Amino acid sequence: MSKKYDTFAAYLEDVYYNQIFSKIKSYLFNNKGRLDLSTSVVPDPSYVELSDFKIMGVNFHESDTDRIECKVTVRAEIEISGRGRRDYESDSTECWISIPLSATLRNGLQQVNFGYASEYSRELFRAEDALTKYLVPYIYAKDLDKHAERFLEKYCPRALEEPMPLPIKEIVENMGLTVYHAPLPDGIFGRTYFNDANVEVFTNKTCSETEDRTICPGTILVNPDVVFMRNIGSTNNTVIHECVHWDKHYKFFELQKLLNPDIQAISCAVVEDYKKKSNELEDELSWMEWQANALAPKILIPAKTGKEKLSEILNRLHRAYRGRLRDGYVMELAISEFADFFKVSTTAAKIRAVELGFEQAAGVFNFVDGKNYPPFSFKKGSLKKGQTFVIDRNNVIIQSLLNPDLSENIAARRFIHAGGLLVINDPQYVSIVEDSEPTLTEYALEHVDECCLVFDRTTRVSTQYDDSFYRICFLCRDADSKSFVEASFNPKEGKNEDVQKRAREMAAIAAEAKRVADILAEVPSSFCGTLDYHIKRRGYTNEKMEERTGISSRMIQDYRKKKDSNITLQSVLALCIGLNLQPAFSYDLILKAGFNIMTAKDEYLIYRYLIEHHHMENIFMWNEKLQDAGIPQQLPKNRNKMTAPEK
Secondary structure (H helix, E strand, O other), X not given: OOOOOOOHHHHHHHHOHHHHHHHHHHHHHHHOOOOOOOOOOOOOOOEEEEEEEEEEEEEEEOOOOOEEEEEEEEEEEEEEEEEOOOOEEEEEEEEEEEEEEEEEEOOOEEEEEEOOOEEOOOOOOOOOOEEOOXXXXXXXXXXXXXXXXXXXXXXXXXXHOOOOOOOHHHHHHHOOOEEEEOOOOOOEEEXXXXXXXXXXXXXXXXXXXXXXXXXXXXXXXXXOHHHHHXXXXXXXXXXXXXXXHHHHHHHXXXXXXXXXXXXXXXXXXXXXXXXXXOHHXXXXXXXXXXXXXXXXXXXXXXXXXXXXXXXXXXXXXXHHOXXXXXXXXXXXXXXXXXXXXXXXXXXXXXXXXXXXXOXXXXXXOEEEOOEEEOOOOOOOOOOOOOEEOEOOHHHHHHHHHHOHHHHHHHHOOOEEEEOOEEEEOOOOOEEOOOOOOOXXXXXXXXXXXXXXXXXXXXXXXXXXXXXXXXXXXXXXXXXXXXXXXXXXXXXXXXXXXXXXXXXXHHHHHHHHHHHHHHHHHHOOOOHHHHXXXXXXXXXXXXXXXXXXXXXXXXXHHHHHHOOOOOOOHHHHHHXXXXXXXXXXXXXXXXXXXXOOOOOOOHHHHHHHHHHHHOOOOOHHHHHHHHHHOOOOOOOOOOOOOOOOOOO
């Protein structure tokens, strides 16, 4: 049975022990005078001999060929002898040494070349060309466009010069890959094979006939249902996804075959044990899948040409529909055309547009809770990276359970879930019709940032690999890989604090409006009846009203009982401020007294200003303001400056 190794370091140490030993020994011989190998026992060694070594690590760097470039770090165990304090003494010490290695990794390690050893020095990590110990490249989100450009520079450089739908067939041929349609299991988009295998493939265009075929490494199988059930965009994304695996990850598989030559025959039981021992390997697989998922759309729509094309489309559509369509619909049309041009799905086009700086694209093609909702717009800069306005019902429930602030807002009906958004429950923003789902108003759809809460968005992709991955070495593109969005609520987010404050204020206004409307519905139709109603509602006596208005209690009694009492406008205003009536109640009482102050008369403008903005003051304060405004006819006098306004 072939020998298995846990790491590349263990493989090197076993298979190339003699070569490495020789390199270290030669280095020690040539540099023993320069190296500090002294110990307290042998302060000046004259004899140096390598006894053993241990590989402590291997640092890999990327190359565009089958060659791997790495630096092997070893701890050399050394025997030394020399004159000690009393006699000729012996001791042992160690030193760390680096040895460069280059080799071809294809069906084993070929053309192995060890360079000259040197003293170990800690080198700075270079993420741009570094590989993990599993030979997976380090790729970070900020560098994705750069890696996508490198891919196209190798396989289709003209796609970087002008906007074009990516010539998938040309790229596959340039990479030396083969693509077949095959009856893959339900839910599997595609597979890339890194080893020989026997597979079933379709042999006709209608995908109705199959045959068994022996395939070689570099074969991609695509599920034809991707085309039938979805669209060409999904197919293109699947093929490029698999191409990324081949370009970036074939060395990973070659390494796995090197370390475990019997990997194709491994049993399920052993696989489970293998997985149990190596969580790191699972992490690598997940990272490889993330890399392919993240790079594919950026290859299909390069940054430079993508920006050019979408800008051109938007400019043309805005000119064509100026004033006839709101911005959200124009953006939706643009994303649809953008997707058609680059032969990608609308979802991929939308996400890519947002990445390229067209943030309004986040408001289109929102499929939530099984429904497509109208596009929406928002103020530039309203969403930070990784944020969304969109949230489904299940996540609303989950987040309300986790966040007391959100739960209280929903329970108080200050917010309502409508159009896939959590929006302020106000007629300005939401239209509610009996027996119908709440819908956003046109105003709300144009001002989502004003009325909707923001959520932190986390998209996760499940990547589960069965034992077949280890047996025949392929990566799958999983159609049902549980791509889903988790939306989490942060009440301290600035935008959310503002929207929640607005919701509370609007709820308070709505509640007050209802209270006022209910009272107005109850008051009598006459002036005297209305005045009597408000005085009783306040719980005031005639004497209390005299104190607050400057009108005698006898006159107040007459105003409350006589329908035809002769009252001046100034006295009515005094009664309004004495009762601290809300503006709606004041206008109602004034109108019932036979006065219309809604005309443009200067004096009336001042009265309306006081009613609207100073109805919680007292009569003394009003008289001061009237005097300052030059109104000769003031209200009844009240010398008590301390008369407190009452709610």
